[in-house]
Amino acid sequence: MTASDNTQSMLISLEKVEKWYGAFHALKDINLTVRKGEKIVLCGPSGSGKSTLIRCINVLETIEGGRITVGGRVLDGSSKAVDAIRREVGMVFQSFNLFTHMTVLQNCALAPMRVRGMSRAEAETLARKYLERVRILDQADKYPAQLSGGQQQRVAIARALCLEPKIMLFDEPTSALDPEMVKEVLDTMISLARDGMTMICVTHEMGFARQVADRVIFMASGEIIEEAEPDVFFTSPKHERTKTFLGEILAHH
Amino acid sequence: MNYQFDFGAVFERAPELLWATLGTFGLAFAGMALALVIGVVGVIGRTSPNKIVRAPVIAFVEIVRNTPFLVQIFYIYFALPLMGIRLNPTATAIIALGINGGAYAIEIIRGGVESIGKGQVEAGYALGLHKADVFRLIVLKPALRAIYPSLTSQFIMLTLTTSVCTSIAAYELTSAAQRIESDTFRSFEVYFLVTGIYLVISTVMMGIFALISRRYFSYPTR
Amino acid sequence: MGPIGANEFLFILQGLKWTALLAIIGFIGGGVFGILIAVTRVSKSAAARAIAAAYIGLFQGTPLLMQLFVVYYGVALVGINVSAWLAVAIAFTLHASAFLGEIWRGSIQAVPKGQTEAANALGLHYVSRMKDVILPQALKISMPATIGFLVQLIKGTSLAAIVGFIELARAGQIISNQTYRPLLVFGIVGTIYFIICWPLSHFGTALEKRMAKAAR
Numbered sequence: 296m297t298a299s300d301n302t303q304s305m306l307i308s309l310e311k312v313e314k315w316y317g318a319f320h321a322l323k324d325i326n327l328t329v330r331k332g333e334k335i336v337l338c339g340p341s342g343s344g345k346s347t348l349i350r351c352i353n354v355l356e357t358i359e360g361g362r363i364t365v366g367g368r369v370l371d372g373s374s375k376a377v378d379a380i381r382r383e384v385g386m387v388f389q390s391f392n393l394f395t396h397m398t399v400l401q402n403c404a405l406a407p408m409r410v411r412g413m414s415r416a417e418a419e420t421l422a423r424k425y426l427e428r429v430r431i432l433d434q435a436d437k438y439p440a441q442l443s444g445g446q447q448q449r450v451a452i453a454r455a456l457c458l459e460p461k462i463m464l465f466d467e468p469t470s471a472l473d474p475e476m477v478k479e480v481l482d483t484m485i486s487l488a489r490d491g492m493t494m495i496c497v498t499h500e501m502g503f504a505r506q507v508a509d510r511v512i513f514m515a516s517g518e519i520i521e522e523a524e525p526d527v528f529f530t531s532p533k534h535e536r537t538k539t540f541l542g543e544i545l546a547h548h
Numbered sequence: 549m550n551y552q553f554d555f556g557a558v559f560e561r562a563p564e565l566l567w568a569t570l571g572t573f574g575l576a577f578a579g580m581a582l583a584l585v586i587g588v589v590g591v592i593g594r595t596s597p598n599k600i601v602r603a604p605v606i607a608f609v610e611i612v613r614n615t616p617f618l619v620q621i622f623y624i625y626f627a628l629p630l631m632g633i634r635l636n637p638t639a640t641a642i643i644a645l646g647i648n649g650g651a652y653a654i655e656i657i658r659g660g661v662e663s664i665g666k667g668q669v670e671a672g673y674a675l676g677l678h679k680a681d682v683f684r685l686i687v688l689k690p691a692l693r694a695i696y697p698s699l700t701s702q703f704i705m706l707t708l709t710t711s712v713c714t715s716i717a718a719y720e721l722t723s724a725a726q727r728i729e730s731d732t733f734r735s736f737e738v739y740f741l742v743t744g745i746y747l748v749i750s751t752v753m754m755g756i757f758a759l760i761s762r763r764y765f766s767y768p769t770r
Numbered sequence: 771m772g773p774i775g776a777n778e779f780l781f782i783l784q785g786l787k788w789t790a791l792l793a794i795i796g797f798i799g800g801g802v803f804g805i806l807i808a809v810t811r812v813s814k815s816a817a818a819r820a821i822a823a824a825y826i827g828l829f830q831g832t833p834l835l836m837q838l839f840v841v842y843y844g845v846a847l848v849g850i851n852v853s854a855w856l857a858v859a860i861a862f863t864l865h866a867s868a869f870l871g872e873i874w875r876g877s878i879q880a881v882p883k884g885q886t887e888a889a890n891a892l893g894l895h896y897v898s899r900m901k902d903v904i905l906p907q908a909l910k911i912s913m914p915a916t917i918g919f920l921v922q923l924i925k926g927t928s929l930a931a932i933v934g935f936i937e938l939a940r941a942g943q944i945i946s947n948q949t950y951r952p953l954l955v956f957g958i959v960g961t962i963y964f965i966i967c968w969p970l971s972h973f974g975t976a977l978e979k980r981m982a983k984a985a986r
Binding site for chain 3: 708
């Protein structure tokens, strides 16, 4: 593989990233590269920095040290870089964060109109396409509060897809769901993965990780402790903390 | 009870009462407009991370909310000329109403903005929207919906409070009533009738506000 | 300009005495009638509910000052020879009963339905259900709003000054006219109101915050 191949296929890179909340060291010397089409699952105990890490990638958090590059563009703090990166990156939140005062369709059409400059008609066509994609088009004219949690989360995925992003970030997308709704959301994510989307998922759904992930990354206390392919990660974890964590997680499943 | 009611003497002054009703509306609307300006500016100060900016706003809110409007309007009435500002009683009343309503508006608006979840704002940023768009498209409507009931009932309360402006002889309904009373000596009749006018005003305002609310804020939230 | 001496200050404090008395009478009288209004407002009879709603609407939809005028002159018309003091006290009692009635109506309805059902299941009759189960809980829920209204009422007593009754605000007005020091006098009067109202407001907000936290 030549150097230029390498940079082309590399979508995200984090180099020596440091993040502080006041005196709390949230991310310590994080180094991570994600190639195009790769699926990464991030796991770890709560407070380990995994959500913070993906929030740094689309600049919902600012970093104190190191360098983040997305799609060849360095996050240099300029608003231009922020705009460009957010356009390339879709994000799905734990608590859905659908806009309560807009219908499902309006939620999805908002960014195409305001960020990509589409007309309302174009934006709504696009929105319908992705609502169909997550199989929820029949609810297009409802308000978020009228949908179940699983339906809301699928709408949130469609809303992010409407940006036609190169990368999708998932921040514990199933943690706020009732158990019977987890599957519909995971199925949507799996089908997205099959289509070749580059994904970073913070999740404790180990079945999903096994099935979809190219790499599983384990974080604790703001550090990346272990990184491996799922087979290796689940069968022969190297670190003691990983073993403890896996023991706790798998005991529940 | 051998008192003979005589509303005739009061009815003769109906035009005067109607004009004064407009005066009341004028005071209420101008006062509320000023209150909203003070409210929005005050909220920016009230939510500032800088304590030196925050403290005077908090003091202003607490002082206004814990002293009677009557004392406030007297104070302003006497204080303005000393500051070199010479205004007629009606303009003075508008300032007093605006200051009074502004203190309440600050707290109402602050509550509304705080009621918008952080997640909504983050989702907006994550979709690539800019700060102004996030505020205009995502924060504003739910915030307005959250503050609408308190803000409109505050508006009605401010409208009823305009009656106190009679104490500095501003042009409005209650001072007209007092004038008619001293001419006709039909105290009960005048005040009874004028109370009715106020009741109509507040009822109509309530109806209009409810209509607006149904029209603009009728999305389900749970 | 005249000085603000001990005499002037004493006169203002005399006014404060009447302000306090008016607020206390209005609050207690309004509280007693307010409970009746609240209970009527949630009664089974639609007619009774409508009457209570109209009573509340009347007092919430008109200026307190007008209520004072109408009651003040109305009481005189009925032919009862009452003092100005009693007339004003009646007006504040009626005013407070409507506002407290509405506040407590909301609190009664905020008591979870299961409480009524449990009381019914125990065979409690209406009076006991209200007195022993619903009202004590409603009273607790209503505390922040009730205290908030008490502050409104204390400030509202100042309007008795416009009817000619000499309480704190009117006393201030008189001294201001005598001494030509309006800013100083109204500053003092405002400070006195503030010293009474602010701790109450503060207490009410603190209570509300504590209850909101407990509910979570």
